[in-house]
Amino acid sequence: MESSGADSASGFERVLAYLRERLLDGTLKPGERLMAERELVRQLGVSRPIVREALRALHMLGIVEIRDRIGTVVKRPDASALKDFFTLALAQQADLIDDVMEARIAIECQAVRLACERATIADFEKLQRALIRIGETIDDADTGSAADFDFHRAIVLAARSPTLAMLHESMATLLAISHRNRRLLVQRFDSMKSYLVDDHKRVFDAIVKRDPDRAEVTLRRHFAIGDEYRRRAVIGEGDRADARTAQSE
Amino acid sequence: MESSGADSASGFERVLAYLRERLLDGTLKPGERLMAERELVRQLGVSRPIVREALRALHMLGIVEIRDRIGTVVKRPDASALKDFFTLALAQQADLIDDVMEARIAIECQAVRLACERATIADFEKLQRALIRIGETIDDADTGSAADFDFHRAIVLAARSPTLAMLHESMATLLAISHRNRRLLVQRFDSMKSYLVDDHKRVFDAIVKRDPDRAEVTLRRHFAIGDEYRRRAVIGEGDRADARTAQSE
DNA sequence: ATCTTGTTCTGGTAAGACCAGTACGATGAC
DNA sequence: GTCATCGTACTGGTCTTACCAGAACAAGAT
Known part of the structure; x- marks a missing residue:
């Protein structure tokens, strides 16, 4: 046979x-x-x-x-196929998130550069709407992280690259979870609110001015600062009086 | 039952x-x-x-x-399990080689930054070996493109990120062909030889000096110049006398 | 022309059998 | 008693045969 x-x-x-x-x-x-x-x-x-x-x-x-x-x-x-993988993989190995996050940064930094070249007026508008929503939902972890993610997604879509979009979407499935958790930190750091609003605004400005270098640097800094917040949260810091209340993370 | x-x-x-x-x-x-x-x-x-x-x-x-x-x-x-998924998923939009290439640039630019932080002496050695091979095989499209790719792969591996490595490898499968074709241009442009050698050398130096910003910028320029060569090849230019011989690409 | 009716093709599943190595306990030699 | 050897039970890997139920499609009846 x-x-x-x-x-x-x-x-x-x-x-x-x-x-x-x-x-x-x-x-x-x-x-x-x-x-x-x-x-x-x-x-x-x-x-x-x-x-x-x-x-x-x-x-x-x-x-x-x-x-x-x-x-x-x-x-x-489409990325939904990866749901099973991420669900199971995450259960076994939580630090996978950091690794995937690095890939997401890679995708977005490239995307934001391309977005500077290729974004249309419609993209600008979409970004701006997302920006506004970020400000409106700053105090709610759920809608807030959704708004945040919409902004990032809008960047990737503005890059007009099917491949980048596909990859980003794949990561999004997994990162949605951690992203929301990260947003819970907003209650612990008052300074994080302005970080969320201002940083995104700066990225938006760079895109509108079609300045790839500045856009990428700004976005990279945005991610780095987010990481820094998370680090500080892990060691129990906070810049509000009731920081200790959520210390056990 | x-x-x-x-x-x-x-x-x-x-x-x-x-x-x-x-x-x-x-x-x-x-x-x-x-x-x-x-x-x-x-x-x-x-x-x-x-x-x-x-x-x-x-x-x-x-x-x-x-x-x-x-x-x-x-x-x-770890994410390497998704290699099949990404390879096959990317294949379905393989008509967009340029698009996949952009994603590859995204991966590598992130990888080269991480490599600056995480590369070990062994990684340096591997990169250097690849660098030497690039010089040795500069005149042969097959072994030359292989050496070229080994160098880039070494960068990604030095980043020590399973996800980035997996994505890179998925794209490598698809880009191998176009990569080789690209190398055929080396016969048309004398200046491309030094471009191939010097550019990679500069990236290597930046990694060894652990300078992420310079490494990324250099790598980005490397890709951009490669693109420029390809553009010139398409319109039939060349800096050798017999440029016209391989015009029909 | 339309409806009906099969036959045939599809995936979904079960059951039973065989192979080739592995693990481990029993048996033997020392 | 200790250690090497040998079986045997168990493992995954595969094939074969068989049946089911619904879909498709073509031929026949209306």
């Missing part, structure tokens, strides 16, 4: 490699239905359970959608 | 839900071996193929490691 070509790898690996190749070389495009399971069985010389394992694996990654009694179709992958 | 509790969901979902729960509530911790497949079969009242589908799915997410003839153990997950 090893007639059809390359063995050496396990059956599962073989099926996966086959599908991966088709997906990479464009033979299989989003929306297209790939061959039936039994057909794959015939072509690759493996059993159906193995084929199903591979398809499920791809399904788990959001690459493919298995429609009961219809067939398996290639999906346009 | 539906004795053990909650049905309603598909068998696969049930197994996944069961395992997810164990993983989230801490019953299953990294390093621990979870029950044998056949045991899961008994406990959940599903067939073994289904159990295996679920385990493979978790394996695909990097949550679990399936060791042949040993058992399935919980892994400490």
